[in-house]
Amino acid sequence: MTADPKGVLTGEHYLDGDHAAAEGALAAGCRFFAGYPITPSTEVAERIAARFPRVGGVFVQMEDELGSMAAILGGAWAGAKSMTVTSGPGFSLMMENLGLGVMMEVPTVLVNVQRGGPSTGLPTLPGQADIMQARWGSHGDYEIIAVSPSSPQEAFDHTIMAFNFAEKYRVPTMVMMDECVGHMTEKVVIPEAEEIEIVPRKMYDGPKTEYLPYEPDEDMVPWMVRAGDGYRFHTTGLTHDEKGYPVMNSKCQEKCVHRLVDKIRSRIDEIVVLEEDGVEGADVVVVSYGITSRVTVPAVERARKDGINVGSLRLVTIWPFPENRIRELSRKIKTFIVPEINYGQLCYEVERCAAGNAETVLVPHGGGWVHDPGDIYDAIKKGAK
Amino acid sequence: MKREVAAPATEAHPMDELLRMDRIPHIWCPTCGLGTVVTAFASAVDKLEIPLDDLAVVSGIGCTGRVAGYIKVDSFHTTHGRAIPFATGLHLTNPKLKVVVISGDGDLISIGGNHFIHAARRNVDITVICVNNFIYAMTGGQVAPTTPLRANASTMPYGNFERPFNIPYLAESSGAVYVARWTALHVRRLTKAIAEALQKPGFSVVEVISPCSTLYSRRNRIGTGLDLMKFYHDNCEIKHGADTRELDIGFQEEITVGKFIDTERPTYVESMNTWYAEVFGDQYEPYEGSAK
Numbered sequence: 001m002t003a004d005p006k007g008v009l010t011g012e013h014y015l016d017g018d019h020a021a022a023e024g025a026l027a028a029g030c031r032f033f034a035g036y037p038i039t040p041s042t043e044v045a046e047r048i049a050a051r052f053p054r055v056g057g058v059f060v061q062m063e064d065e066l067g068s069m070a071a072i073l074g075g076a077w078a079g080a081k082s083m084t085v086t087s088g089p090g091f092s093l094m095m096e097n098l099g100l101g102v103m104m105e106v107p108t109v110l111v112n113v114q115r116g117g118p119s120t121g122l123p124t125l126p127g128q129a130d131i132m133q134a135r136w137g138s139h140g141d142y143e144i145i146a147v148s149p150s151s152p153q154e155a156f157d158h159t160i161m162a163f164n165f166a167e168k169y170r171v172p173t174m175v176m177m178d179e180c181v182g183h184m185t186e187k188v189v190i191p192e193a194e195e196i197e198i199v200p201r202k203m204y205d206g207p208k209t210e211y212l213p214y215e216p217d218e219d220m221v222p223w224m225v226r227a228g229d230g231y232r233f234h235t236t237g238l239t240h241d242e243k244g245y246p247v248m249n250s251k252c253q254e255k256c257v258h259r260l261v262d263k264i265r266s267r268i269d270e271i272v273v274l275e276e277d278g279v280e281g282a283d284v285v286v287v288s289y290g291i292t293s294r295v296t297v298p299a300v301e302r303a304r305k306d307g308i309n310v311g312s313l314r315l316v317t318i319w320p321f322p323e324n325r326i327r328e329l330s331r332k333i334k335t336f337i338v339p340e341i342n343y344g345q346l347c348y349e350v351e352r353c354a355a356g357n358a359e360t361v362l363v364p365h366g367g368g369w370v371h372d373p374g375d376i377y378d379a380i381k382k383g384a385k
Numbered sequence: 386m387k388r389e390v391a392a393p394a395t396e397a398h399p400m401d402e403l404l405r406m407d408r409i410p411h412i413w414c415p416t417c418g419l420g421t422v423v424t425a426f427a428s429a430v431d432k433l434e435i436p437l438d439d440l441a442v443v444s445g446i447g448c449t450g451r452v453a454g455y456i457k458v459d460s461f462h463t464t465h466g467r468a469i470p471f472a473t474g475l476h477l478t479n480p481k482l483k484v485v486v487i488s489g490d491g492d493l494i495s496i497g498g499n500h501f502i503h504a505a506r507r508n509v510d511i512t513v514i515c516v517n518n519f520i521y522a523m524t525g526g527q528v529a530p531t532t533p534l535r536a537n538a539s540t541m542p543y544g545n546f547e548r549p550f551n552i553p554y555l556a557e558s559s560g561a562v563y564v565a566r567w568t569a570l571h572v573r574r575l576t577k578a579i580a581e582a583l584q585k586p587g588f589s590v591v592e593v594i595s596p597c598s599t600l601y602s603r604r605n606r607i608g609t610g611l612d613l614m615k616f617y618h619d620n621c622e623i624k625h626g627a628d629t630r631e632l633d634i635g636f637q638e639e640i641t642v643g644k645f646i647d648t649e650r651p652t653y654v655e656s657m658n659t660w661y662a663e664v665f666g667d668q669y670e671p672y673e674g675s676a677k
Contacts, residue, residue, distance in 0.1 A: 031675035032478050034470070053661045054668060057675055058477045060653075063503040067470035070463065070500075074443070074474025077461065078482065079676025082474065100464050226676055227459040227475055228482045230438035234405070234454060236462035245408060246454065246462070 001200050003027050003160075005193035007055050015188045017155040017181040018043035021111050022051065023188070024159025025083050027196055030109070031057035032075035032082040034068045036090060039123040040179040041113035044085040065090040069097035069110070076106045077235070079201075079226035081163060085111040087179075088121055091130055091137070098172055099138035100237045102260060105214075105222060107166040107201060109159065111175040113182040116367030126179035127367035128290055128341035134174050135319050141257055143264035145271060146174040146319040148290040152186045158316070164199040165271065169263060170221050176318060178341070180291040180370060204231075213244040214256070220263035264320055273316035274325060278304075282311030284383045285329055286337045287350050289315040291370055296339060299376035308384045318346065326353035335383030339363035339376045359383065403427045403437065405457045412451060416610020418569030418595025422516055423452060425572055425593075426487065429579040440483045443472040445492035447523045448597075449516040452487040466497030469504045472511050479674045480510065480654050483583065490517040490531040494550050498530070505559035508587045510652040514579065515552060515590060518597035519634075526600035533636040537604050554629040556590040557646050563589035564629065564646035569596060570617040571642060578644060587652045594640060607637060 007026035015023070022044045025033070033052065035045040049059045057080075062068040068084045075082035086094055091112050101108055114130050116122025130137075134146045145165045149158040159175050166173040204211055204223035213233045214222050225231040238246035239253045264271065275293075277300070279285055284303075288296045293314040303310045313329070315322065326349075330336070336358055338347035343364045351360035363379045365371050398406075404427070413419045430440065437458050444453035446465035453460040459482075463471045468486045476484045486493070493501050493515050504511065520538055521527040528538035531552065532545045541547075556564045563585040565578040575593060582589035596602060596613035607613065617640065625643040632641050651659065654672060661669045 032474065034474060053657075053665065056670060056672065058657075058672060060473065060477060060507075062470060062473075063499050066467060067473075067500050067503070070467035070470035071474035071477075073463075074461070074471040074476075075478040076474075077459075078475045078478035078674075080478040082478075097464055097467060100467075226479075227441045228439060228479050228676075232437065232458050232460075234460045234462070236454065237464055238462065243407075245405075 001198050003193040003196035003198050004029055008193040008196065009190050010192050011190055013188045013190065014185055015152050016043065016183050016185045017149065017152040017177055018113060018183065019047045020152040020155040020188045021085070021159045021175060021177065022047035023190060024156040025109065025163070026051055026055065027190065028081060028160045028163035029198060030081045030083045030163065031055070032072065032080035033057065033059045033084065034062045034071035034075065034082070035084045036062055036065045036068050036086065038087045038090045040115055040182050041085045041087045041111065043182070044111055044113070065093035066096060069094040069101070072108050073097060073101050073104065073106045076108045077227050083109040083111065085113065087113045088115050088117045088130070089119065091133065095133070095137040099140060099142070101172040102138065102142040102144070103237045104235045105170040105260070106172060107170050108172050109162045109166055109175065110172055111159065111177065114176060114178040122368050124179065125368040126291060126341060126370065128178055128292065129345065129367060131176065131318060131340070131342065131345040134176055141261060143261050144174065144319050145169060145171055145264065145317065146176050147316060148176045148318045149181055150290050150293050151181060152184060152188045155181060156188050156190065160196060164197070167199045167201050170202065170224065171264065176290065178291050212242040214240060215242045216259055220259055268320045268322070269324055271317060271320055272322040272325070274322055275314040275316060277312040279311035279313055279329065281309065283309040283334045284337060284380050285311045285313050285333050286339065286376065286380065287313045287315065288339055289318050289346065292339050292341060295371045295373055296376055299373040299380060302373070302377050303380040306381070308380060310380050310384070321349045321353070323353050326350055327355070330354035330357035333358050335359045335361060337361050337363060337376065337379045337383050339365070339371050341365045341367050341370065400424065400427045403430060403457055405455055408455055411455055413448060414599045416596060416598045417448070418518065418593065419449060419452065419516060421569040421572060422514065422593050422595065423455065425576040426514065426579055428576045429583060432576070433580055433583060435483055435583065439481065440485065441475055443468045443475065443484065443486050445488040445497060447489040447492050447521070449487060449489035450492060466492055466500065468492065469497055469500040469513065473504060473509050476509060476511050477654070479676050481674060484511045485514065485583070486511060487514045487516070490515060490519070490552070491521045491529045494552060494555070495530040502555065502559040505556055505561045505588045507653045508560055508562060508650050510586055510588070510654065512582045512589045512591070515592045516595045517552065517592055518595045518601055520597055520601040522597045522600045526604050533634055535636040539604070549634070551629070551633045552590070552592045553632045553645050557629045560588065560650070561590045561646060562587035562648050562650050565644040566592040566594065566632065566642050568594040568617040568621060568640065568642060570614050571621070581647070587650055
């Protein structure tokens with residue numbers, strides 16, 4: 001299906017990444033938003049607060065991020081596409097109900113405009129140090145989907161992409177922006193509503209007495225219903241059977257959690273979105289995401305001018321990790337260069353998949369600013385030797 | 386004289402329609418007050434003839450947190466303390482749903498305390514039934530934000546010295562439009578209060594003092610659940626409209642029960658619609674729910 005024109009602000013705009021993400025949510029059909037102000041993500045909430053009253057949505061500023069995340073799960077169960085937005089400290093608080101969203105299989109979107117950490121860290125400056133928290137931040141075993149835009153245009157596009165992933169796989173999906181992308185202003189083109197592909201919710205419409213809320217379909221994703229539609233279903237954060245009833249034993253745990261993991265893990269290549277530039281036949285491949293993928297461009301160009309055979313692999317989706325592609329490349333290349341605004345997070349995933357076939361070199365940055373392309377260039381040069 | 390013959394056991398129980406009979410027996414202890422609370426809730430829903438398809442129950446965590454799992458409506462067993470914000474999301478997306486939060490004192494007033502006061506302040510149109518057993522029971526008898534002074538708890542092994550919350554006062558001062566307190570003994574009055582709360586537009590709160598014989602009363606050597614019911618019988622004073630500031634509960638002291646607050650204030654959605662209609666005029670379509 002295509003987007004509801006009511007929320008689509010078709011045209012050319014000059015927007016920052018935060019505002020563009022808000023427009024992406026509106027275009028995707030988001031009509032329930034609960035959030036709590038936190039720098040540098042607040043502008044997303046502000047724009048939604050301004051836009052929602054005239055498109056039939058409800059914005060509520062909650063008392064904290066714990067409540068925000070809980071509220072968007074409730075909103076989704078009542079049938080809305082729902083979203084929240086946060087940064088650093090708020091992201092930590094949302095981990096609690098992110099887990100509930102994973103367990104109840106609630107399609108919803110969480111935007112994290114990353115800042116420097118730990119703790120309150122650098123509220124107004126960029127970081128990419130929540131990457132592992134996005135993957136592992138809530139307790140227990142699960143798989144998650146996360147995208148990482150590098151420009152305001154992508155903040156718009158990828159937010160829609162995140163809603164589509166959330167609906168297709170019934171999993172909370174994250175948009176892992178950073179302060180730089182959130183606050184940079186660029187041209188954003190919003191297409192006509194009929195040009196925007198929207199994945200509809202996988203709604204059950206069979207006999208009411210036969211509905212089992214957690215009976216998986218062939219794609220391992222169960223059918224959903226809305227509160228108020230007469231299915232009178234139960235759902236819980238506890239380990240549950242197909243009826244959604246709690247069952248406290250390891251057999252049910254195996255069945256319940258294994259599927260939550262497998263519905264994503266067995267379809268990684270179907271989910272993964274990559275942008276490759278000169279990767280085939282390269283000696284060195286720079287693996288990057290978010291704002292860092294833009295900083296990588298001049299470094300790669302300079303190295304190529306020096307005659308170095310370097311490719312660039314940009315992760316649009318960062319979770320699930322593109323294991324197969326990295327494994328495949330590791331057998332063909334010499335070195336992976338991984339610049340990220342942290343002291344090593346996604347580089348460990350690259351290293352794991354390279355499994356000693358290729359060397360993995362981290363180009364760290366503590367946060368507060370982006371890399372000097374020269375640092376990435378130096379690593380490429382060294383990696384090519 | 387004609388005598389009524391008891392119905393055969395195979396006949397449907399009047400509460401079958403509202404309970405998930407496939408989940409019975411429940412996990413609650415003998416003489417726990419929760420069975421009474423569920424019965425009172427079911428009776429209130431039945432009396433009001435609320436269509437069960439339009440009703441949603443949300444619980445948090447703890448003994449009372451299990452209520453959602455036994456009630457055969459759209460029911461949500463959420464995380465500790467987050468039943469109210471979860472319910473807020475359900476209600477704001479579909480204001481036609483009748484959303485009821487049934488949870489315990491620890492869940493709603495301690496870990497969920499912030500959500501409780503803010504939902505009351507916003508006057509979100511939901512009903513909260515707060516079952517207060519004075520203790521964290523599911524985890525084994527730890528001190529709660531409602532444990533009376535001097536009462537013993539596993540984490541107050543020498544008696545509680547922390548001042549407890551007075552729930553009706555907290556609810557009223559935060560903005561709740563309906564506040565009542567009854568005990569598990571006052572079945573008829575409790576049922577009536579729940580029915581009134583369900584009909585009240587806005588944030589309504591019914592506190593139910595409920596016996597916990599396994600932890601609270603055993604640890605404090607005050608008898609069984611039945612003894613607590615006798616205690617409620619002998620020591621509860623009904624004072625409708627009482628000043629909520631005077632509703633503190635001391636250890637084995639008199640408990641004031643009654644309907645304390647019953648007032649009118651625009652709900653969150655009403656306030657939003659009124660204000661936006663004023664701001665945007667004809668451009669604003671009154672919000673009645675976003676789910677399509």
